[in-house]
Amino acid sequence: MMAAQRQTAAAEAKLCRPKGGAMQIDQDKLNAFMGKMxxxxxxxxxxxxxxxxxxxxxxxxxxxxxxxxxxxxxxxxxxxxxxxxxxxxxxxxxxxxxxxxxxxxxxxxxxxxxxxxxxESPVFLAGVGDVIAAMVYGGPKVGEAFRTGHGVGWDAQNPCLFCGTARFFRTTYKHHLVQEWLPALDGVAAKLARGGSLADIGCGHGVSTILMAQAHPNARCFGFDYHEPSITAARQSIAGTDLAGRVTFETCSAKEIPAGTYDLVAFFDCLHDMGDPVGALRHVRSTMAPDGTCMIVEPFANDRLEDNLNPVGRIYYAASTLICTPASLSQEVGLALGAQAGEARMRRVAEEAGFTRFRRVAETPFNLVYEARP
Ligand SMILES: C[S@@+](CC[C@H](N)C(=O)[O-])C[C@H]1O[C@@H](n2cnc3c(N)ncnc32)[C@H](O)[C@@H]1O
CATH class of the missing domain: 1.10.10.10 (Winged helix-like DNA-binding domain superfamily/Winged helix DNA-binding domain)
Known part of the structure; x- marks a missing residue:
C-alpha cells in the first residue's frame, strides 16, 4: 500500500468508528452527501x-x-x-x-x-443576486433575532433587497399577471377595462401596479406600501410618464388603506410578510366594492412541510427564514405564516378575515394565485 493510500484508509477507518453510541457512518452515503455539498x-x-x-x-x-x-x-x-x-x-x-x-x-x-x-425573457433570473446579497448582509441581525425572538422588519434589511425583489419578481409578473392571472379572476379584467379601480397592497417598487395600469388605460390604480423608500422608487418610475395622472403610490400600512370602492385589491407576495394578515385582509375587504375581488399571490407551496422538500421549497424556506418570517414577527400580532404556508392555511386566513369564497385560480412553478370574495 502506498503511503497516501494508507493515510486515506486510516482516515476512513477513523471516520467510520462509532463513538460513544454515535451511529456508524455509511461511507457510500457520506460520499454521496459530500458530492451534493x-x-x-x-x-x-x-x-x-x-x-x-x-x-x-x-x-x-x-x-x-x-x-x-x-x-x-x-x-x-x-x-x-x-x-x-x-x-x-x-x-x-x-x-x-x-x-x-x-x-x-x-x-x-x-x-x-x-x-x-x-x-424581458420569461426566465430572467439575474435580479436574484441582490436578494442573495441582502440575505447575507441581514444574516447577523436575523441571527440575533433567533435568540431574542424579536422580528427584523422589511425596512430594516439591506436596501439591495428592495430593488432585487422588484427585479426578480418582475419576470413572473411581466409574463403571467396580465396574460393569465387577471383573466382567471371572475369578471375583473372586464371591470378594469371599463374603467374600474384597483389597489395593490404591499406594492414595493410598484412593478405589479404599473403592469396592471399599462394593460388597463381606463383604470385608476393605487399602490400602497408601508416602506417609504419603496414608494419613493415606485413614484420615480412613473414620473414623467403618461401613468403619472392615474397611478398613485402612497406610503401606508395594509391596515390603514384609505376607504375606497376598489374592484380589485391585490397582495403580491406580501400577505405572509405581514404581522397581522387576517387584520390586513379584514380591513382591505372593507375598502372593496360590494362585488369586488381580492387577489392574493403567494409563493408556490403545498400544505405539508414534507411535500415542500423540493428545489422550490428549498429556495422559499431560505428566504422565509431570513426575510419573510422576521418581517412578520416585527409587526403587531406576528403571525409569521412563512413563505410556505400553503393553500389550506391561506384559506383559513381569508375566512377569518370574513371572505366567504376562496379558490385557487392560477399557478406557476413559483406562485399560487387565489381569488377571495366577500
Ligand atoms: C416581498 S415584498 C413584495 C413587494 C411587491 N408586492 C412585489 O411583489 O414586488 C413584501 C412587501 O410587503 C411590504 N409590507 C410588509 N408589511 C406590510 C404592511 N403591514 N403593510 C404594507 N406593506 C407591507 C414590504 O414593505 C414589501 O414591499
Missing part, C-alpha cells in the same frame, strides 16, 4: 459572481456582441482583463458560459443569455 458550495460561492456579471454588464455584453476572449470582454465593458479572465473561468466551471480552448473565446449560449442577460 460540493455542488451546493460551488453554487453558493459563485452567487456573488452572478451579481458582479449582472452589475458590470458582462453577461449583457456577451449576449449582445457574441463570443469573446477575456481581453475583448474587458474592452467591451470597460473592465480590467485580469479580473474578467478569472470571472470567465469561474463562469465556465459553473457551466454558465462555454470555453473554446482553440480560440480562447468564451460564449454565453442563448439559453444562459435568457437567464442572465435578457431582462
Amino acid at each position: 460540493l455542488g451546493d458550495l460551488g453554487a453558493a460561492l459563485n452567487a456573488p459572481l452572478i451579481r458582479l456579471g449582472d452589475s458590470l454588464g458582462l453577461y449583457k455584453a456577451m449576449a449582445a456582441e457574441g463570443p469573446a476572449t477575456s481581453s475583448e470582454l474587458a474592452q467591451r465593458t470597460g473592465t480590467t482583463e485580469r479580473y474578467v479572465r478569472e470571472w470567465l473561468a469561474a463562469q465556465a466551471a459553473s457551466g454558465y458560459v462555454e470555453y473554446d480552448a482553440a480560440t480562447e473565446r468564451f460564449t454565453l449560449p442563448p439559453e444562459q443569455a435568457a437567464v442572465f442577460a435578457d431582462e
Whole structure:
C-alpha cells in the first residue's frame, strides 16, 4: 500500500468508528452527501459572481456582441482583463458560459443569455443576486433575532433587497399577471377595462401596479406600501410618464388603506410578510366594492412541510427564514405564516378575515394565485 493510500484508509477507518453510541457512518452515503455539498458550495460561492456579471454588464455584453476572449470582454465593458479572465473561468466551471480552448473565446449560449442577460425573457433570473446579497448582509441581525425572538422588519434589511425583489419578481409578473392571472379572476379584467379601480397592497417598487395600469388605460390604480423608500422608487418610475395622472403610490400600512370602492385589491407576495394578515385582509375587504375581488399571490407551496422538500421549497424556506418570517414577527400580532404556508392555511386566513369564497385560480412553478370574495 502506498503511503497516501494508507493515510486515506486510516482516515476512513477513523471516520467510520462509532463513538460513544454515535451511529456508524455509511461511507457510500457520506460520499454521496459530500458530492451534493460540493455542488451546493460551488453554487453558493459563485452567487456573488452572478451579481458582479449582472452589475458590470458582462453577461449583457456577451449576449449582445457574441463570443469573446477575456481581453475583448474587458474592452467591451470597460473592465480590467485580469479580473474578467478569472470571472470567465469561474463562469465556465459553473457551466454558465462555454470555453473554446482553440480560440480562447468564451460564449454565453442563448439559453444562459435568457437567464442572465435578457431582462424581458420569461426566465430572467439575474435580479436574484441582490436578494442573495441582502440575505447575507441581514444574516447577523436575523441571527440575533433567533435568540431574542424579536422580528427584523422589511425596512430594516439591506436596501439591495428592495430593488432585487422588484427585479426578480418582475419576470413572473411581466409574463403571467396580465396574460393569465387577471383573466382567471371572475369578471375583473372586464371591470378594469371599463374603467374600474384597483389597489395593490404591499406594492414595493410598484412593478405589479404599473403592469396592471399599462394593460388597463381606463383604470385608476393605487399602490400602497408601508416602506417609504419603496414608494419613493415606485413614484420615480412613473414620473414623467403618461401613468403619472392615474397611478398613485402612497406610503401606508395594509391596515390603514384609505376607504375606497376598489374592484380589485391585490397582495403580491406580501400577505405572509405581514404581522397581522387576517387584520390586513379584514380591513382591505372593507375598502372593496360590494362585488369586488381580492387577489392574493403567494409563493408556490403545498400544505405539508414534507411535500415542500423540493428545489422550490428549498429556495422559499431560505428566504422565509431570513426575510419573510422576521418581517412578520416585527409587526403587531406576528403571525409569521412563512413563505410556505400553503393553500389550506391561506384559506383559513381569508375566512377569518370574513371572505366567504376562496379558490385557487392560477399557478406557476413559483406562485399560487387565489381569488377571495366577500
Ligand atoms: C416581498 S415584498 C413584495 C413587494 C411587491 N408586492 C412585489 O411583489 O414586488 C413584501 C412587501 O410587503 C411590504 N409590507 C410588509 N408589511 C406590510 C404592511 N403591514 N403593510 C404594507 N406593506 C407591507 C414590504 O414593505 C414589501 O414591499
